[in-house]
Amino acid sequence: DAGVIQSPRHEVTEMGQEVTLRCKPISGHDYLFWYRQTMMRGLELLIYFNNNVPIDDSGMPEDRFSAKMPNASFSTLKIQPSEPRDSAVYFCASRTSSQETQYFGPGTRLLVL
Amino acid sequence: SQKIEQNSEALNIQEGKTATLTCNYTNYSPAYLQWYRQDPGRGPVFLLLIRENEKEKRKERLKVTFDTTLKQSLFHITASQPADSATYLCALDENSGYALNFGKGTSLLVTP
Numbered sequence: 121d122a123g124v125i126q127s128p129r130h131e132v133t134e135m136g137q138e139v140t141l142r143c144k145p146i147s148g149h150d151y152l153f154w155y156r157q158t159m160m161r162g163l164e165l166l167i168y169f170n171n172n173v174p175i176d177d178s179g180m181p182e183d184r185f186s187a188k189m190p191n192a193s194f195s196t197l198k199i200q201p202s203e204p205r206d207s208a209v210y211f212c213a214s215r216t217s218s219q220e221t222q223y224f225g226p227g228t229r230l231l232v233l
Numbered sequence: 234s235q236k237i238e239q240n241s242e243a244l245n246i247q248e249g250k251t252a253t254l255t256c257n258y259t260n261y262s263p264a265y266l267q268w269y270r271q272d273p274g275r276g277p278v279f280l281l282l283i284r285e286n287e288k289e290k291r292k293e294r295l296k297v298t299f300d301t302t303l304k305q306s307l308f309h310i311t312a313s314q315p316a317d318s319a320t321y322l323c324a325l326d327e328n329s330g331y332a333l334n335f336g337k338g339t340s341l342l343v344t345p
Contacts, residue, residue: 124276151331162337163277163322176332211276220265220326222333224276 124225126212132231138200141228143212144193154187154197155211202232235260239336246313246343254308254339256323263325266299266306271320313343
């Protein structure tokens with residue numbers, strides 16, 4: 121298996137622009153998680169899905185952030201409009217319902233100027 | 234409030250020694266605790282899981298202990314090698330058992 125796939129790997133954008141991050145979970149995994157990692161705050165859970173349904177989005181910073189999972193093999197995290205404080209590494213992870221281990225993607229490094 | 238605390242200072246040890254990393258938590262009642270390794274520019278990789286009813290877990294040169302009374306886990310790497318240099322994260326499950334909360338990690342540097 122290719123593991124969790126994220127794109128793009130790097131994104132540089134200007135403040136106010138829309139940013140879309142993409143994730144393909146491991147086939148057969150029914151849980152998908154979006155995290156954000158910064159030096160100051162560490163790795164924070166933003167939102168997670170079970171069988172494509174959002175279960176807990178309490179970690180989403182504000183209304184500028186939205187996430188969707190239209191099918192079992194694809195999820196997006198969108199920031200609109202982006203701000204410099206959104207600069208971070210965004211990780212996607214997936215797992216099965218029967219195993220507690222989470223498998224992380226390589227991350228998207230976002231820089232908002 | 235809930236907190237997961239790991240040593241913020243980097244741990245520097247000599248090759249061959251045992252590295253011990255600490256994870257303390259407050260206001261959690263986790264069913265299990267996990268340790269992950271993260272290399273620069275990469276996502277975290279799962280290492281070990283220990284459940285609340287387990288005191289100790291081993292995997293090759295790795296050992297994890299879990300004391301739910303002290304609310305602490307210790308992560309040991311015996312016979313450490315330069316290749317063990319990385320950041321190590323501990324993670325606790327939320328009440329749902331599916332989401333994880335992570336500590337900020339401890340950076341380990343093993344020098345030859």
